[in-house]
Amino acid sequence: MKAIQGYLWGVLFMMIPWLVQAQQPGDSINNKAQKRPAYLSTAAGLSSSVFRDFATSPLRYAGTPVFVALGHMDVDHRRQSGIELSYTFGKFSNDFNNHENASKVNIIMFNYAELFHLKSLSTSRLNVKVGGQWTTTVNLRENAALQNNSTGVDILSTLFGSIKGTLKIQDRQSLSATFNLGLINGAYRNGFVYVGHSAPTNQDQFFDQYQFRAFTGYRFNTQLDYTLYFENKNALRFGYGWDAFTTGSDDQFEVASHVFTVTLLFNLR
Amino acid sequence: MVCLALLSSCEKILFENDLASTDPQVNLDYLWHECNEKYSYFELKQVDWEQVRQAHQAMLYPEMSQDSLFTVLGSMHTALRDDHANLISNFNISFFGTEYLGQDNFDWRIIVDEYIGQDYYITGPFRHDFLANETIGYVRLNSFRGEMSADHLDFVMDRYADTEGLILDLRENGGGAIANVFSLLSRFVEQQTLVNYSVIKTGPGHNDFSEPEPVYIQPQNGPRYGNKVVVLTDRGTFSSGSLMALASKALPQLMLMGDTTGGGLGMPNGGQLPNGWTYRFSVTQALTLDKSPDYENGVPPDVLVQMDWNNRNVDEILDRAIQAFN
Numbered sequence: 001m002k003a004i005q006g007y008l009w010g011v012l013f014m015m016i017p018w019l020v021q022a023q024q025p026g027d028s029i030n031n032k033a034q035k036r037p038a039y040l041s042t043a044a045g046l047s048s049s050v051f052r053d054f055a056t057s058p059l060r061y062a063g064t065p066v067f068v069a070l071g072h073m074d075v076d077h078r079r080q081s082g083i084e085l086s087y088t089f090g091k092f093s094n095d096f097n098n099h100e101n102a103s104k105v106n107i108i109m110f111n112y113a114e115l116f117h118l119k120s121l122s123t124s125r126l127n128v129k130v131g132g133q134w135t136t137t138v139n140l141r142e143n144a145a146l147q148n149n150s151t152g153v154d155i156l157s158t159l160f161g162s163i164k165g166t167l168k169i170q171d172r173q174s175l176s177a178t179f180n181l182g183l184i185n186g187a188y189r190n191g192f193v194y195v196g197h198s199a200p201t202n203q204d205q206f207f208d209q210y211q212f213r214a215f216t217g218y219r220f221n222t223q224l225d226y227t228l229y230f231e232n233k234n235a236l237r238f239g240y241g242w243d244a245f246t247t248g249s250d251d252q253f254e255v256a257s258h259v260f261t262v263t264l265l266f267n268l269r
Numbered sequence: 270m271v272c273l274a275l276l277s278s279c280e281k282i283l284f285e286n287d288l289a290s291t292d293p294q295v296n297l298d299y300l301w302h303e304c305n306e307k308y309s310y311f312e313l314k315q316v317d318w319e320q321v322r323q324a325h326q327a328m329l330y331p332e333m334s335q336d337s338l339f340t341v342l343g344s345m346h347t348a349l350r351d352d353h354a355n356l357i358s359n360f361n362i363s364f365f366g367t368e369y370l371g372q373d374n375f376d377w378r379i380i381v382d383e384y385i386g387q388d389y390y391i392t393g394p395f396r397h398d399f400l401a402n403e404t405i406g407y408v409r410l411n412s413f414r415g416e417m418s419a420d421h422l423d424f425v426m427d428r429y430a431d432t433e434g435l436i437l438d439l440r441e442n443g444g445g446a447i448a449n450v451f452s453l454l455s456r457f458v459e460q461q462t463l464v465n466y467s468v469i470k471t472g473p474g475h476n477d478f479s480e481p482e483p484v485y486i487q488p489q490n491g492p493r494y495g496n497k498v499v500v501l502t503d504r505g506t507f508s509s510g511s512l513m514a515l516a517s518k519a520l521p522q523l524m525l526m527g528d529t530t531g532g533g534l535g536m537p538n539g540g541q542l543p544n545g546w547t548y549r550f551s552v553t554q555a556l557t558l559d560k561s562p563d564y565e566n567g568v569p570p571d572v573l574v575q576m577d578w579n580n581r582n583v584d585e586i587l588d589r590a591i592q593a594f595n
Contacts, residue, residue, distance in 0.1 A: 095545075097545040145547050147547075192470060193538055197467065199448065200536045201467050202447075
């Protein structure tokens with residue numbers, strides 16, 4: 001029962017961004033008859049990342065995984081709503097003291113953001129929005145050298161406070177900077193010995209020893225984007241993102257990533 | 270570039286310092302601390318872990334070579350007297366050697382030359398054939414590693430379905446996948462059967478364990494064997510092999526014969542030291558039906574039999590097993 005509850009917690013955490021999006025107020029909430037411009041985004045890029053999982057190793061593993069993402073955004077000068085699903089995958093390694101060990105990493109991330117115009121800080125060229133973002137990250141690692149601890153699955157969910165400034169450079173070019181500060185961090189991680197009890201008990205419950213911790217650790221990220229809009233209202237965006245988090249506690253899991261992306265934005269209306 | 274530099278500096282502030290180190294004291298402390306909090310058999314094995322630490326710390330010196338450091342840390346790890354406690358580097362692996370606690374009790378060549386011949390069957394991990402005018406089936410399983418599929422088990426169970434008994438030879442079976450143990454056991458039960466209990470470390474105290482979880486075997490939806498089974502074991506029967514022996518104690522149709530197993534009933538974890546070496550040690554306990562952890566020191570046979578190496582044409586343990594069906 002405990003394992004089922006734990007599993008449901010993990011699934012619920014992953015689904016929160018989607019559930020919130022599904023319950024988002026409809027068009028009736030918009031003051032104006034005209035709808036906000038909407039974009040479908042596809043992104044690809046490379047990341048330079050480092051992680052360390054104290055549950056299994058005191059060493060830092062570094063890699064340059066590939067990043068891909070699909071998103072949807074409604075945005076005008078008053079409000080921005082967006083949702084994104086990204087997938088990062090690659091090999092991380094550590095070769096300290098001539099002992100090379102590698103970890104295959106797969107990361108799935110859900111983002112949902114709502115930002116609102118902040119008049120007091122905005123000018124005719126600078127648009128400042130504030131709001132929040134919810135991010136859920138599923139981090140899957142495989143490191144055969146760690147034997148029965150070779151598989152690590154960690155689910156992290158964070159509610160951020162966000163601020164974004166967009167500077168209109170020229171007619172169809174803009175620079176934007178977003179800063180997200182984690183306000184509520186939750187982590188769903190394996191228990192004290194970081195290995196499940198299902199194998200020796202002949203059960204099929206991967207999450208049986210998993211524990212949920214709320215208000216643990218911290219997370220920050222930033223995003224810098226240069227966007228070039230075309231006449232057909234589509235756009236091309238070059239971005240740099242930095243994300244850093246730790247889960248807190250003695251066996252904490254910490255990650256820092258620098259992600260460089262190219263995004264195609266397809267205007268939907 | 271300024272942003273990159275600034276944000277990288279933030280990482281240094283936010284995260285713990287780099288702990289990679291070849292310093293002997295740092296690595297001893299790390300290994301000792303991990304074991305101290307997570308190893309599951311201190312009390313049963315009566316290991317004074319603090320005393321072990323002091324004794325091995327005295328052997329350290331700053332300029333010692335990697336090989337020398339491995340000798341010291343490997344010795345400390347071996348003090349747990351557990352072949353699930355291993356230190357692994359790219360030049361050596363430490364081990365305790367439970368198989369050497371008793372005499373050698375198995376030689377496959379004797380089985381082939383004197384009992385089953387060279388045309389035995391190989392079905393997945395099993396080597397097998399008939400004995401005693403096809404009244405007994407002999408099934409050798411030297412490891413629980415690798416694939417043990419339902420098809421493999423179906424064939425073996427079918428082939429010996431009409432025999433009076435089965436001999437399952439687990440001598441020098443060093444273990445492998447726990448799931449394979451349960452797959453094999455499922456061929457010897459007709460209803461859900463409780464075979465043992467298990468606990469896992471839940472905190473840093475030496476006695477911080479979960480509540481005992483029952484371990485059940487469900488009968489397989491396929492050919493099962495209902496006659497008497499003699500399971501052969503020796504000191505080289507370890508880990509999953511030992512778990513099979515432990516579970517056999519709960520099944521009336523199974524009898525253990527040979528020597529005490531090598532133990533290894535705790536499931537090992539896996540981790541890494543600051544110098545890049547990896548390690549493992551037991552973090553669970555497998556308990557008997559009366560919730561005792563004692564069989565970690567070896568599951569005793571129901572019938573104790575040893576090989577007599579003065580006569581290399583006879584496997585006394587196998588002979589005794591064949592007699593058990595007469």
